Amino acid sequence: MMKITVCIGSACHLKGSREIVERLQALIIKQNIADHIELKGTFCLGNCAKEGVSIMIDDQYFNVSKENIEHFFNEEVLIRLKAQ
Amino acid sequence: MIKFDTKVQYLKYQVLKEVARHAHNGDLMEHVLDIPKDIVSGDVPTMRCCVYKERAILAERVKMAINTDRSKNNVIQTIDIACDECPVGGYEVTASCRGCIAHRCAEACPRQAITFDSQQKAHIDKSKCVECGLCAKVCPYNAIVNYQRPCEKACKVNAITMDDNKKAVINDDKCIACGACVYQCPFGAITDRSFILDVIKLLKESNDNNEYKIYAVVAPSIASQFSYVSLGQVISGIKKLGFYSVVEAALGADLTAYLEAQELASKGFLTSSCCPAFVAYIKKEFPKMVEHISHNLSPMAVLAKYIKDNDPQAKVIFIGPCTAKKMEIKEETVRPYVDSVLTFEELQALFDSRDLKLSTLKEDVLDNASYFGRIFARSGGLSDAIKQAMLEQKIDFDLKPKVCDGIEECKTALLKASHNVLDANFIEGMACIDGCIGGAGCLTHGVKSKAEVDKYGKLAYEKTINEAISVIK
Numbered sequence: 001m002m003k004i005t006v007c008i009g010s011a012c013h014l015k016g017s018r019e020i021v022e023r024l025q026a027l028i029i030k031q032n033i034a035d036h037i038e039l040k041g042t043f044c045l046g047n048c049a050k051e052g053v054s055i056m057i058d059d060q061y062f063n064v065s066k067e068n069i070e071h072f073f074n075e076e077v078l079i080r081l082k083a084q
Numbered sequence: 085m086i087k088f089d090t091k092v093q094y095l096k097y098q099v100l101k102e103v104a105r106h107a108h109n110g111d112l113m114e115h116v117l118d119i120p121k122d123i124v125s126g127d128v129p130t131m132r133c134c135v136y137k138e139r140a141i142l143a144e145r146v147k148m149a150i151n152t153d154r155s156k157n158n159v160i161q162t163i164d165i166a167c168d169e170c171p172v173g174g175y176e177v178t179a180s181c182r183g184c185i186a187h188r189c190a191e192a193c194p195r196q197a198i199t200f201d202s203q204q205k206a207h208i209d210k211s212k213c214v215e216c217g218l219c220a221k222v223c224p225y226n227a228i229v230n231y232q233r234p235c236e237k238a239c240k241v242n243a244i245t246m247d248d249n250k251k252a253v254i255n256d257d258k259c260i261a262c263g264a265c266v267y268q269c270p271f272g273a274i275t276d277r278s279f280i281l282d283v284i285k286l287l288k289e290s291n292d293n294n295e296y297k298i299y300a301v302v303a304p305s306i307a308s309q310f311s312y313v314s315l316g317q318v319i320s321g322i323k324k325l326g327f328y329s330v331v332e333a334a335l336g337a338d339l340t341a342y343l344e345a346q347e348l349a350s351k352g353f354l355t356s357s358c359c360p361a362f363v364a365y366i367k368k369e370f371p372k373m374v375e376h377i378s379h380n381l382s383p384m385a386v387l388a389k390y391i392k393d394n395d396p397q398a399k400v401i402f403i404g405p406c407t408a409k410k411m412e413i414k415e416e417t418v419r420p421y422v423d424s425v426l427t428f429e430e431l432q433a434l435f436d437s438r439d440l441k442l443s444t445l446k447e448d449v450l451d452n453a454s455y456f457g458r459i460f461a462r463s464g465g466l467s468d469a470i471k472q473a474m475l476e477q478k479i480d481f482d483l484k485p486k487v488c489d490g491i492e493e494c495k496t497a498l499l500k501a502s503h504n505v506l507d508a509n510f511i512e513g514m515a516c517i518d519g520c521i522g523g524a525g526c527l528t529h530g531v532k533s534k535a536e537v538d539k540y541g542k543l544a545y546e547k548t549i550n551e552a553i554s555v556i557k
Contacts, residue, residue, distance in 0.1 A: 010450050010452055013452055013545060014449055017555065041555050041556055042395065043329045043331045043391065043452075044329035
């Protein structure tokens with residue numbers, strides 16, 4: 001099970017974390033991988049000043065924007081999932 | 085810079101601030117007996133008969149601030165020696181009585197309790213008077229006054245009486261911990277016990293959020309508070325105190341509105357559950373109505389539950405205007421989620437105990453909820469949110485809310501509902517007048533508070549309830 005944690009704290013919220021969550025939910029359904037991914041929210045990952053929305057895949061940290069969310073999903077989420 | 089409505093609040097704040105300062109420095113026990121003299125340092129009394137009584141009362145306030153005696157359940161407590169034993173004579177004729185010819189007072193009195201002496205001045209026979217107040221209303225000179233204690237007058241649930249020594253006594257079986265008496269007693273003889281030391285301990289032991297993370301869940305009524313700085317600076321200040329993250333309780337309110345709309349539609353009649361004093365009132369005075377209380381957790385509790393579901397090690401502190409929240413967290417359904425409660429008064433004391441100058445801090449952001457979650461802070465907001473939640477979920481239900489502004493209106497609505505004569509299917513109950521912005525733990529209570537909440541609501545990034553809660557559903 002892969003755990004994806006999206007920061008929904010105030011700073012990330014204003015940078016579009018809701019849209020990121022919605023995109024991820026849609027992509028997970030589209031790829032039919034809901035059984036393999038646990039999508040969670042958290043209030044702050046401690047990187048408020050960085051650009052983009054903070055996301056953790058398990059224990060690894062990423063910055064993702066609304067523009068590159070699909071790239072992130074394909075390159076980081078799907079590839080890791082295949083490797084597992 | 086005016087921080088408080090009254091000097092009574094300021095005194096309480098000074099005590100909390102000194103207690104917090106010493107607790108943070110780790111030398112509270114060495115200095116606890118010095119605090120009264122640190123605050124009243126001169127030889128000339130400014131509040132009571134002598135500085136020794138002033139200090140003795142301050143020592144009692146220190147006890148309420150450190151709150152070591154947890155044997156009493158109620159968080160609202162009297163300070164016996166601070167009670168001024170106010171006159172309790174009821175309606176009395178004052179020297180303003182001119183001895184007129186009209187005698188409207190006697191005409192108005194339904195019990196023939198008013199007689200006149202040889203100078204035509206009125207006298208009230210206490211054995212006949214039923215305190216209806218009609219005589220006072222008709223006197224053209226306003227010469228008849230009601231000597232009622234401010235605490236008893238403030239307590240609309242009749243939980244305050246006096247003992248044989250004329251000291252105020254709180255009946256815990258009736259008290260709903262709304263704090264109205266705390267705010268209204270002009271001598272500060274009734275106060276809410278503080279959990280500020282619990283919070284400082286949690287902050288210290290978190291080791292800069294490394295042992296566990298501490299979340300502040302902040303009530304939306306904060307929009308009407310700390311008006312001498314920006315909200316963003318207050319958020320920075322809360323984080324400077326050592327909180328890991330600050331989250332809007334209003335996001336919990338969005339979720340509450342969403343779920344309560346469903347519950348209302350399926351049950352057909354409901355009373356709200358977000359005001360803990362209102363819920364306590366139903367349990368104590370209208371036990372037959374308990375089944376109608378919404379089963380949803382309050383906004384505070386529902387959000388704290390979300391935080392802990394995702395981070396079981398987390399600690400959650402609610403910061404708000406409310407003394408009754410200090411009772412709510414003792415409820416079995418809430419206790420696992422909320423670790424402690426601070427009022428805005430106590431937050432101000434915490435800031436100043438650390439010498440944080442909020443005006444010098446950079447602005448942080450606080451944005452989790454929608455407009456509708458945020459307007460829970462004022463009377464009528466909850467009903468507006470339920471209506472919106474029904475609209476967004478396409479729930480077909482003929483919503484007829486009864487907005488109860490203050491516990492007296494709650495009482496009337498509950499009485500009617502218990503006799504099936506209330507023309508409404510949803511009771512929004514707020515114990516404080518104006519809603520949470522009228523809470524006893526507020527720093528200030530102003531005419532602009534409601535407008536400030538609405539303005540803050542409109543600034544929300546999310547415009548709908550569904551959008552706001554989509555991230556936590």
